[in-house]
Amino acid sequence: MSAARVKICGLTEPAGLEAAVAGGAAYVGFVFFPKSPRHLELDRARELAVEVPPGVVKVALVVNADDATLDTIDATVPIDMWQLHGSESPERVAEVKARYGLPVMKALGVAEADDLKAVDLYAPVADQLLIDAKPPKGADLPGGNGLAFDWRLVAQRRWAVPWMLAGGLTPDNAAEALALTGAAQLDVSSGVESAPGVKDPERIAAFLSAAHHRR
Ligand SMILES: O=C(O)c1ccccc1N[C@@H]1O[C@H](COP(=O)(O)O)[C@@H](O)[C@H]1O
DSSP: OOOOEEEEOOOOSHHHHHHHHHTTOSEEEEEEOTTSTTBOOHHHHHHHHTTSOTTSEEEEEESSOOHHHHHHHHHHSOOSEEEEOSSOOHHHHHHHHHHHOSOEEEEEEESSGGGGGHHHHHTTTOSEEEEEEOOOTTOSOSSOSOOOOOGGGGTTOOOSSOEEEESSOOTTTHHHHHHHHOOSEEEESGGGEEETTEEOHHHHHHHHHHHHTOO
């Protein structure tokens, strides 16, 4: 099997971004959600994004954001892809894709087999799906909680669109996650941090190495 493509999400500082790029991340993610410890102000996001070399996909993560919010991000930060991580409908996914002409990745929360029914609703409109653990009831964040779901629910499933596995991934479990699910792409945030919102360059390097040397 070829090396997995990795998204390092929730970057907030140059050191983390440099480690992601140096280690061969395929995507870097910037969070625009004020409740998150990884939330970026627009100017800060722009400063980071302009340092990303061509070929690395810059993803803007938003949660149920309105057009005005997306317009401001789009006008300020050079991004390549939207990640919709809230309860956006399939119609909203199609709308965002048409409005900005950028690919859209829709995040879906999974706790049990029934949650995967949403895949059929979103696959026709999204460019990619992000399959993440469903947040606990009452959680402040719909993602980035460091929680994994039961990977057996997606083991060796056939997908109509590209997808990423997310939720509770770490340098220690990345290889097992790849082997069990057959995923070609992984997305990680809190598992490569030393504290909420603070990326750890060594953990980023270790995660990328684990994903690139899949068994
Ligand atoms: O990271 C965040 O703060 C965040 C906030 C709101 C929605 C999604 C968020 N993160 C996404 O969730 C996955 C899984 O996170 P983790 O690895 O379990 O911490 C992450 O990769 C982001 O795409």
